[in-house]
Amino acid sequence: MVLIMWGSYNILSGFPYETGLIYSSENHPGLLGFYYLGDRLRLYESNFYHLGYVLGEILHAGGSYVPYQVVYAALWWARGFLVFILIRRFLPNRLILPYAAGALVLVHASDGALQWVGQMNQVGYMFWTLAAFLALTLALEARWQFSIAWMILAGLLEHRALWSYESEILLILLFPLILILHPRRRWSKLAVLAAAWCVVPGIYIRLSIERYASSHDSYQQSVARQTWMPGSIASDWWFNISHSLEFWKWVRGDWKGSIISAELLSVLLAAIFIAGGVIMARLWKASKLEIGEFDWRHSSWILAAGLALLVFSFPVYLILENARSLWRTQMLSGIGAGVVLAGLAGLGTLAVRPIIWRRTLFLLLASVVAFEGSLAAIQRGAFHRFIWERHRDAIREVLQVAPSVSSGTVVVLTNIANADDPFGDNLWFDFALRLIYPNRYVSGAYFYSNGATPPGDNLTLQAGEWGWNGKGIAPLVKSAAIAQTVVVRYVPGGRGRIETTFPRFLCNPNCDGAAEYHPEKLIIGPISPRTLRRYNLKPDFATAPNLPD
Numbered sequence: 001m002v003l004i005m006w007g008s009y010n011i012l013s014g015f016p017y018e019t020g021l022i023y024s025s026e027n028h029p030g031l032l033g034f035y036y037l038g039d040r041l042r043l044y045e046s047n048f049y050h051l052g053y054v055l056g057e058i059l060h061a062g063g064s065y066v067p068y069q070v071v072y073a074a075l076w077w078a079r080g081f082l083v084f085i086l087i088r089r090f091l092p093n094r095l096i097l098p099y100a101a102g103a104l105v106l107v108h109a110s111d112g113a114l115q116w117v118g119q120m121n122q123v124g125y126m127f128w129t130l131a132a133f134l135a136l137t138l139a140l141e142a143r144w145q146f147s148i149a150w151m152i153l154a155g156l157l158e159h160r161a162l163w164s165y166e167s168e169i170l171l172i173l174l175f176p177l178i179l180i181l182h183p184r185r186r187w188s189k190l191a192v193l194a195a196a197w198c199v200v201p202g203i204y205i206r207l208s209i210e211r212y213a214s215s216h217d218s219y220q221q222s223v224a225r226q227t228w229m230p231g232s233i234a235s236d237w238w239f240n241i242s243h244s245l246e247f248w249k250w251v252r253g254d255w256k257g258s259i260i261s262a263e264l265l266s267v268l269l270a271a272i273f274i275a276g277g278v279i280m281a282r283l284w285k286a287s288k289l290e291i292g293e294f295d296w297r298h299s300s301w302i303l304a305a306g307l308a309l310l311v312f313s314f315p316v317y318l319i320l321e322n323a324r325s326l327w328r329t330q331m332l333s334g335i336g337a338g339v340v341l342a343g344l345a346g347l348g349t350l351a352v353r354p355i356i357w358r359r360t361l362f363l364l365l366a367s368v369v370a371f372e373g374s375l376a377a378i379q380r381g382a383f384h385r386f387i388w389e390r391h392r393d394a395i396r397e398v399l400q401v402a403p404s405v406s407s408g409t410v411v412v413l414t415n416i417a418n419a420d421d422p423f424g425d426n427l428w429f430d431f432a433l434r435l436i437y438p439n440r441y442v443s444g445a446y447f448y449s450n451g452a453t454p455p456g457d458n459l460t461l462q463a464g465e466w467g468w469n470g471k472g473i474a475p476l477v478k479s480a481a482i483a484q485t486v487v488v489r490y491v492p493g494g495r496g497r498i499e500t501t502f503p504r505f506l507c508n509p510n511c512d513g514a515a516e517y518h519p520e521k522l523i524i525g526p527i528s529p530r531t532l533r534r535y536n537l538k539p540d541f542a543t544a545p546n547l548p549d
Contacts, residue, residue, distance in 0.1 A: 001106055002077045004269045005374055009257065009381035010073070010115055012536060014065035016391030017428035018118035021046045022068075023435060025053035041207060044164040048075065048124040063435075063530030068117055075123040080106035082130035083335060089137045090182055090305075091298055095280040096359060097346055100366045101302065103273055105338030107373025109250045110243050111330035115381040122331045125165040130335070132157035133175050139193055141184055151196055158200040166208070167316040167332055172201050174312050178305055225321040236323040240314045243326060244333040245340060247369045250376035257382030266374035270367040277363040296350060303343030310336030341369050392535055394422040395432055397496030398488050399537070402519075403527040404437055410459065410466050410480045412487045413446040414503060420492075421448075425456035427472055434476065436531045443475035451505045461506055464513030483516035486523065498523075 015022055024046060025033045033050040036042050052068030061067060084102030091098060113119045132154050139150035161168060176194035179185060243249065255262075313333035317323055345365040352358040398413060405411065411433055416422070423429040426445060433444040443466075445459045458471040466485070468478040477484075487499040487506075502517040532539060 001103060001269050001272060001370070001374070002073055002080075004265050004272070005107070005377040005381065006069070006073045006076065006115065008262070008265060008378045009385040010069050010117065011066060013069065013117065013381070013385045013388040014392070014534065015068075015118055016388050016422065017424060019428065019431040019435060021049040022053070023431055025050045026435065026438065029053070029057070041163060041166070041204070041211065044128075044160050045121050047160070047164065048072075048120045052120070061533060063528070064533040065117070068120065072117045072120050072123060075120070075127050076106065078127050079123065079130060079335070080338075082127070082134060083338065086130065086134055086137065087302065087339070089134075089141070091302070092183070094298060095283055096277055096362065097298065097302055097342060099277060099280045100345065100362070101306075101339045101342035103276065103338075104341050104366060104369055104373070105335055107269075107370050107377065108244075108334030108338050109373045109376035109380065110246075110326065110337070111334070112325075112327045112380065113331065114377055116384045119328060119331075121164055122328060125161050125168060126332060126335065128157050128161035128164060129168045129171065132161055132172070136175065136193065136197055137179065137182065140179055140182060140186075140190060144189075147189070147193070151193060154197065155200050158197070162201060162204045166204075167313075169201055169204065170312040170315055171309060171332070173198065174308060178308065181301060181305065223320055223322070225319060225323065233318050236318055237314055239324050240317070240329060240333065241310060244310060244313075244330055244337040247341070247372045250372055251379055252376075253379075253383070255379060255382065256386035257378070262375055262378040262382070265378060266371045269374040270371040273370040274363045274367050277359070277366075281359055296347075299343050299346030299350070302339055303347065306336050306339030306341075306343055308336070310340055312336075342366060345369075390420070390422040391428075391432070393493075394490060395436060395535060396537065397490055397494075398433075399436060399527055399531065399535070401488055401496045401498045402486055402523050403525040404523070405440065405442060405486060406522045406524060407441040408477055408480060408484050409440075409442050409522050410477055410485045411442060411444045412485060412506065413444065413490055414487060414499070415449045415490045416446050416454070417492065418448045418450065418452070421454060423454065426454050426458060427456045430458075430473075430475060435534060436528070438528050438530055441476045443477035443480075447506070462509075464511065481516065482511075482513040483518065484522065485517060486519040487517075
């Protein structure tokens with residue numbers, strides 16, 4: 001199922017933005033790359049990005065984004081598998097219900113950032129969280145001498161989850177209460193484990209309070225909501241809960257790919273889901289599990305647990321000013337929503353008596369969700385592939401005429417359409433240059449076709465000298481003359497062109513030093529093999545015609 005949704009578009013998609021952690025891995029290729037040192041509360045944010053980097057190096061595919069995509073797909077699959085294993089610990093004599101819940105977690109597609117590999121930390125922290133839940137569950141089931149080891153592992157996984165992202169904090173605090181429903185619980189042991197479990201989130205909460213009490217300019221505070229009326233918060237809460245469950249609304253917005261192909265693939269996915277359910281039924285029969293796969297008690301249990309996970313997925317996101325964005329805010333809720341939808345499908349079969357018809361109806365009901373989720377997931381993949389290809393075309397035009405440049409160069413890209421910006425912010429053009437010109441100190445700026453500057457422009461030309469204007473992240477080249485500039489004119493759908501004379505509209509207030517503009521002196525070659533792999537370019541790309549002499 002994951003291969004169908006992910007493989008439709010994602011395997012050749014890359015990072016048009018959010019490349020800061022990619023650049024960090026390139027400059028810290030060892031173990032240090034697994035740690036994000038820019039924020040002590042996001043210490044493990046770069047874990048899986050760097051894993052993609054390391055995988056690429058091991059496979060001699062350094063620079064390629066395919067290893068990152070493989071890590072993303074593996075984490076996506078692991079989320080559903082861990083849900084299946086967890087529910088099996090609570091319902092040991094059931095197979096089809098846990099199977100369906102895990103599968104519906106995989107196809108949950110209400111979030112617009114689904115299939116955007118730049119959000120790998122989102123799927124990463126969910127993996128750590130579910131793995132921690134499983135370790136705590138095993139600690140409850142095991143004998144005391146083994147429980148201690150499982151509890152230590154659970155704490156380490158909690159630490160990985162919370163120090164990667166914060167939105168799951170309430171789910172972590174909630175999970176010991178869900179363990180009350182475990183068939184092998186022992187109250188005294190559960191109390192001890194719950195107390196130990198809460199130590200890690202307790203430390204995290206204390207550190208967070210200290211941080212935000214002493215700081216007023218963090219990113220999290222800049223996006224916090226301004227209206228704290230209970231009615232407004234409750235309305236946003238219900239909006240997110242409902243959208244997480246309304247699977248028939250997950251497909252939204254324009255299509256950037258073939259709708260017919262997406263529908264055919266989604267039918268195939270739904271058929272695979274049903275086939276998997278049939279296999280589960282066969283295993284259920286072969287292992288002589290007790291009859292009553294979809295009785296009222298177990299379906300209600302799974303529904304209640306799913307609702308708790310769903311409802312408490314959102315409170316941290318309600319702090320955001322734009323809590324209804326449906327971008328990143330719906331990812332965590334996919335765990336609870338998948339379990340809820342499986343429980344509802346189970347309750348919907350209670351009126352059917354013959355067990356074979358009950359299973360058939362259950363799988364058919366759940367397959368409708370699988371179809372809609374797959375369709376929406378493939379749509380998201382097509383959208384993110386479109387964004388990547390637009391970015392890739394722009395960088396390809398730069399590389400066509402400037403396969404490599406000398407250190408200290410400022411690369412300027414002009415004639416970008418305002419309504420079709422392949423970068424969205426000058427930061428992402430600047431980081432793209434850092435990645436395509438490895439081991440070079442380069443910086444960049446781009447301009448719209450009307451001469452306007454984009455968001456995040458951090459280089460200003462005054463009196464013939466480029467300088468950092470203090471905005472955003474400092475460029476690698478903070479000062480450079482016009483003589484150190486290469487200006488490329490972007491040609492939509494065509495080939496990039498080196499400007500042979502310095503464009504007058506860039507001058508502010510005059511063009512002092514324009515006569516020293518000789519870009520051919522700065523352009524060298526060949527293109528880095530890492531860049532060829534990163535942008536999926538042919539080996540002979542560097543010898544393409546129209547390059548400067």
